[in-house]
Amino acid sequence: MAAMKPRTGDGPMEVTKEGRSLIMRVPIDGGGRLVVELNAEEAAQLRECLVGVTE
Numbered sequence: 001m002a003a004m005k006p007r008t009g010d011g012p013m014e015v016t017k018e019g020r021s022l023i024m025r026v027p028i029d030g031g032g033r034l035v036v037e038l039n040a041e042e043a044a045q046l047r048e049c050l051v052g053v054t055e
Contacts (some may be wrong), residue, residue: 010027010031010032010033011025011027011033012027013025013026013027020039020040021037021038021039022037022038022039022040022043023035023036023037023038024036024037024038
């Protein structure tokens with residue numbers, strides 16, 4: 001039987017650059033984080049969308 005690993009995915013929202021990609025980690029309800037890999041163009045489109053709904 002495999003050993004149970006503790007869930008360590010909780011934490012603040014963050015974005016890190018890894019090579020040519022941006023890795024976005026977003027905490028979700030119930031624990032853990034959603035991890036999304038974006039390129040620069042996708043990140044710019046996401047920014048435009050977020051600015052449009054937060055103004």
